[in-house]
Amino acid sequence: MALYFQVLASGSKGNATLVCSERTRILVDAGLSAKELSRRLDRAPVRPHELDGIVLSHEHQDHVRGCGTLSRRCGCPVYLSGGTLDHLPSQVGTLPHRQIFQSGKGFAIGDLLIHPFAISHDAGEPAGFVIEHDGCRLGICTDLGIATELVKARLSGCHGLVLEANHDLQLLIDGPYPWELKQRIRGRHGHLSNADSFALLEILHHVDLRAVVLAHLSEVNNHPRLVIESIQGLQVEDRWRGVSFQVGRQQDVAQGVELSNGS
Ligand SMILES: [Zn+2]
Ligand SMILES: [Zn+2]
8 A cells, every 4th residue: 555545524514634654644634523533533444543643734623623632632743834823723722742834845744745835715824735655646635716826736646636626606606605705715715616626627637647536515505416417527538437536525434545656
């Protein structure tokens, strides 16, 4: 196994993705309670005390809710940007073991290389990540209003992708949210629509892309059925047939995926 990943939760009520090599285990985001994260890890091949770190994309509650309790309980460091630290909700509590990273500067946790890059979202210093091990690259990028050239460049060549497909634009426009919130979600610092997400996927396709998880679906402004229909639309083309797809879920863990270089 080169690189294993499993989306433990995905959506506006909480996000967390487990990423492992044979000897290093991290969470990217910890947006459920520590208790619920531990319960979800029961469905994964890692126990909470085996975690080597928690990496935060940004400070919104749905990404940080359990990180303080879990890191204190397990003694594992939290890796975050300075801007995320400055805006962290007080409920997270103290982080006795914390490491500050900068977008554009890679760092290692065990034998995983983490490459953070800046994304456009209404947070202090939000980041997407490419996580690399043994020639395998996994891109994790949720909570972005627009796929900038930087995002496209950083996510190119990934073997696995966890990518936001937040809303169907028409459902958002017709939906119950107040006008200001609709504008925020649609804006450059909001969330990626299904159409934007699949347009990005078309750009990111390459022959070694193996697995894609569409993530952070809005429960109000999206429906898994719409995302699945878009996936089926892609799969009409031969070039997508070798790629496994999943839709990340709020209430349950997704299937674990093993990526290996060249397989
Ligand atoms: Zn979020
Ligand atoms: Zn957010």
